[in-house]
Amino acid sequence: DSGVTQTPKHLITATGQRVTLRCSPRSGDLSVYWYQQSLDQGLQFLIQYYNGEERAKGNILERFSAQQFPDLHSELNLSSLELGDSALYFCASSVSDRTNYGYTFGSGTRLTVV
């Protein structure tokens, strides 16, 4: 157990639907990062939050949104889902908002859009 909790582990949904992925960071970590990993691909950075505020945005589609709540957990909302959105979505946390500390990854949510 890395200390970063992601739920659900698996999600199967139809095209056009909306889903919410949840992440609880490791205790004491203030930064949360979301990454998308398609089959046998690299990690694509989506978005970063630090202590409730958005800090950086990557290749995140307009159909996707995220937020970090006062208790520091984060949610990634994916809407109008397309087949190409099928991927493993990782959440990572870090104590800092800079990249001078290592990231701890959760076990991921595997999203399948049918």
Next chain:
Amino acid sequence: QQPVQSPQAVILREGEDAVINCSSSKALYSVHWYRQKHGEAPVFLMILLKGGEQKGHDKISASFNEKKQQSSLYLTASQLSYSGTYFCGTNNNDMRFGAGTRLTVKP
């Protein structure tokens, strides 16, 4: 903005050495290295924060050449457990990862 890793894949026998390279077109402030086993989450290996810094634990070490905007990961006397995909991550605020290097260690 994404760092470039090479090689894309490497196959070793137990006990052999490997080097994985990571280069960036932008100035590097920090370099992270992670290993991901199939179907699992990436696991943090080490971070290099200063140019010229070298780090290592066990038989895995890394170097960071700030001038050349490059980092290299060295795996010596590889073990079966080293198999996986290695990612380097670079940048200042948000981490951008390379495409990964798939390392396979065979008996």
